Amino acid sequence: MNQHACRACHRSSGHLVLDLGEQPACDYFPRSDDPGPDPVYPLQMWLCSSCGLAQLLADPTVPEEARGTEPAALIAQAADAVTRVGAAGLLPGGAVVAEYGSPHGGSWLGLLTDRGLTPASPGGQADAIIDCFGLMHAADQRQALAERAARLAPGGVLMLQYHALSTIIRHRQWNALRHGHYAYYSTTAMSAMLATAGLSPRTAWQFDLYGGTVLLAAARADEGIGGPDNIIRSLLAEDARLGVRDPHTFSTLQGDVHAHANALHDWLAAQRSAGRTVLGYGAASRAVALLCHAQVDRRLLPAVIDASPAKQGLRMPGTDIPVANLSRLATGGLDAVLLFVPDLLAEVRNAFPEVETAGGRWVDVETLGS
């Protein structure tokens, strides 16, 4: 293999910090009658010693667009974020806005035009550039950030939202690592990347989404008076306390992989032995890595329910578990529904009361074995 060059600073000194072995492409859901085996690819996280960016080492897969339905939690967070950023005066009516969205959906543009902002022309300058989980999908991080920076009008603000690396470490979210997601940002590494693009972080907001999401506002380094505010400084201090630049910090994450997978397998086996019926909910990418590591098949988990019409008739990658539609929740006889996306808990309990009224319960997969 050629030596890896950092996706942000292009230097090659770094460490392999998380190795999930050979994994199927988590966003390619085969048809349920496709017997497999599905092709597998190495899934590894590398930590740059120079700029500190945690990143996907290699990505030989071609992304497939199986766009999921937007969870209410994501929609609510977007509204919350726009309100909070607007209250800080960063989204004035009449400002021109450009958005770099995620291929998985979740546009803020409607919320922003409702506030009186005007969409930028394609590739044109903007006073506010919103990147909501977009940047992580760029294989060349430096080029992608430079492209955003070049579009900032004088006095403009770039807002970047990311699932914080500190969250991944603290909440042991090893299965956040997936093909197609090239970067896992600490505020520390993001600040270094911004500096290279001539930008500097000014302030940030934090959200509970995915256990801890950061929305960071950056401006040109040579504009304005303020440097990083207290919120940015506290995020940097938290990064330092956790050791986000230290490869040893990630060893607990690696250790959690088998512990978590074993806990899932043991729990499902115990449920089956007790004659209980369990289905999964949320055919998300993080469920793919977990089910593959736990070697769960349809005898242990007969189906994973998902709201996305695009996933019906398909099965989970790397296993024979089919994706089922929402009507399965209403058929009764379910003792438990194993939730692979904990952010959805409030939403699904509210939307599908029949699960609990029929005596079933929702189980957060991340609580198993902890």
Ligand SMILES: [Zn+2]
């Ligand atoms: Zn680097």
